[in-house]
Amino acid sequence: MEPQIRRLKEDDDRKSFDCGVSSMNDWLRNIANQHQKKNLSRTYVATLSDTHQEVVGYYALAAFLVETEGMPVKRLPDKVSAVLLARLAVNKNHKGQGLGAYLLMHALDTVLTTSMAVGVQCVVVDAIDENAAGFYRKYGFEPFTDAPRRLFLPIETIKQT
Numbered sequence: 001m002e003p004q005i006r007r008l009k010e011d012d013d014r015k016s017f018d019c020g021v022s023s024m025n026d027w028l029r030n031i032a033n034q035h036q037k038k039n040l041s042r043t044y045v046a047t048l049s050d051t052h053q054e055v056v057g058y059y060a061l062a063a064f065l066v067e068t069e070g071m072p073v074k075r076l077p078d079k080v081s082a083v084l085l086a087r088l089a090v091n092k093n094h095k096g097q098g099l100g101a102y103l104l105m106h107a108l109d110t111v112l113t114t115s116m117a118v119g120v121q122c123v124v125v126d127a128i129d130e131n132a133a134g135f136y137r138k139y140g141f142e143p144f145t146d147a148p149r150r151l152f153l154p155i156e157t158i159k160q161t
């Protein structure tokens, strides 16, 4: 079944969400809505039908100012505007079926649309472990030289793909 991706709603069922990483489960259950209300981040959820409220995957985006030291790109100011991919996770029962990649492509598309209206140099993600870093590297994210779990993807690269 084709997943639907849309903005998080207050009455979405987030209690049963389990991606295997408790901090990411707790964030969706307890923080995501508050952050949305305070305009700190936007959360997008995947469900498996329009009417179904159960969340099977999610990602969250926030505006970010990133220091370019350690970023292997020439001729950039010390800090550039970016979008932080603050969270991305898939329910354990739905892993390995392409949903993580689908959420990531949706997130990059959302950032690309944003970048038409507001200058954004890149997308940045802080991978929680080496496995997660491997997932992002597969899609072209490059590690910072001084912090290998911090990865970035320039908007120019997203435009070309």
Ligand SMILES: CC(C)(COP(=O)(O)OP(=O)(O)OC[C@H]1O[C@@H](n2cnc3c(N)ncnc32)[C@H](O)[C@@H]1OP(=O)(O)O)[C@@H](O)C(=O)NCCC(=O)NCCS
Pocket: 019, 020, 021, 024, 087, 088, 089, 090, 091, 094, 095, 096, 097, 098, 099, 100, 101, 102, 125, 126, 127, 128, 129, 130, 131, 132, 133, 134, 135, 138
């Ligand atoms: C990382 C995560 C989002 C991947 O989601 P998923 O739905 O299982 O991934 P997909 O099925 O879409 O995989 C897409 C591709 O990425 C690859 N992939 C998945 N996890 C990977 C990893 N850890 N390292 C390298 N490649 C990986 C898959 O093999 C697949 O490749 P293929 O298209 O060549 O077969 C998911 O495992 C997850 O939620 N993990 C816990 C939370 C987490 O670590 N999030 C990242 C936070 S920074």
